[in-house]
Amino acid sequence: MFVAWRDLRFARGRFVLIGSVVALITLLVGFLAGLTGGLAAQNVSAVLALPGDRIVLQHPASGQASFSESAIAPSTVQAWRDAPGVDEVLPVGIVQGKAGLGDTTAAVALFGPPSGAAPSAVTDLAPGADDEIGLSAGAAKDLGGATVGDRVSILGGTYTVASVGGDAWYSHTPVIVLTPEAWAQVDQRMGGDGEATALAVTGDPDWDAIAERTDTVAQSPLLSLLALDAFKSEIGSLGLMIAMLFGISALVVGAFFTVWTMQRSGDVAVLKALGATTPSLVRDALGQASVVLVVGIGVGMLIVVGLGTLAGQALPFLLSPLTTLAPAAVMAVLGLAGAAVALRNVTKSDPLTALGSSR
């Protein structure tokens, strides 16, 4: 790194420029990742919070399983309960509707898990009586700051708020939890049949065999998210943007270091002629790229964390290792891969050219 550090100092303008570009791309990637994470959390956190190894949905006659179209008959619930290897089956009703408190109305997701289920952000809100509900923090906020004891109307019924807390979202609407019986009544008022829409199943059975026998689909909670109508397209488009930014990052860093090493090819030839080994020159070049990437990505991520903290108060923005450290690591790896392409100029440089003429 003897020459690399001095190059960084000598050509600081050029390195500040590429470092700034890396920081800006990191800012874009980090912000998109944070937004994606935030939007995803508002889309799926309640599904991911359901306590089960697999989420079971009705197998549709055509197309893919869908949370909004699924209906699990009591006989199907029983078939899963009776299946060997199944430890627990949690039938959950999920439907979206509106709730009101005074003059305030809000779009909400209504969940109806049975009481006594394993603790989670959803089941913890399960009320003890059919005329009670549990509000997630988001629902309480959207209802104008509802608190315990308030009377909330939901599709013609009125319910007392028994508990408030937890962060649970489904398809961008905050979750309200009812008893299974109350949920069935609400579903029927909306034109449904009152049957649970999904099962959270725990155990280690022959998933495929039971699913086929019961005409259902059993998927891990993560894969089951694809059954959320908006999730796939929303995350797909945001993920595509992030992937494109990753690609752009690798291209930009690769292009910069390709031009940089081409400009330095004469110096590299001289160093080789003087006795520098190719591995030492490669280490120098990669070390230099690493410094630029670490500084650029570090600055970019600091800005992401700062802006993300502010934005999180107004936007669905998620700051977590998955939305900061993971994209930063991918940026670093892809940037180094781009820089590695430029190494060809280092490894192929002929020390003979340092003499100017070999003839």
Add this chain to the structure above:
Amino acid sequence: MITLDDVTLTFPDGASRVTAVDRVSFEGGAGQLTGITGPSGSGKSSLLAVAATLIRPDSGRVVIGDVDVTALSRDEATALRRERIGIVFQQSNLLPALTAREQLMVMAELGGRSTAGRRRRVRGRVDELLDAVGLADHAGKRPAQLSGGQRQRVAIARALVHEPQVLLVDEPTSALDQERGAAIMSLIAELTHDRATATLLVTHDLVHEQLLDALLTVVDGRIVGVREPASRDGGALSRPVPSSPCAGTTTT
């Protein structure tokens, strides 16, 4: 000491090959400054490249000290250049990001993992060498802040900082005016004698011929003339090896 023994080097030229160095033999002893001259395209630089282990000859041997460098692998040749050979290029070929002092210190880092001992040894010689080439006051300057002559002096100091046995110099005065060229030539001659390096110097410029201990004239890859002026102690300083096929007249 460096010895070239019946060295031949050819390059591809379309379907055939052109001979750049044709059965050349000579030796340069420690403390001797041997000039190599000849018209453009005569093979002077090719001869230097072979001596520098930058290119392997088709046949013949190049021996530096007791090492047959033509038998070395590429990595071994690189290590040999780092340890035993100093090169001064036609253009000074200094690294633009490094100060004059750093141009010398970089020689301790070329192997990748520099040992503390090697680094200390080189550092200890940097100031002494910069002083020897008259640039002690310019140690902190980068190439762009130095004149052409000063840059070439730094290049000479760089070539000597690792105490090489052989110093190879490629037309060091081609970009300098007469006065600076003379100073550089004098410096090379002085350092060659003081530090007992076997120096091969390619030059077009015979104005400073009197500084050379011997002069080989190369035409079409062959040594066609050898001048062996009386040495300071009265003996021949450079001579063709007996088996050398060098032909032509001996210049005087």
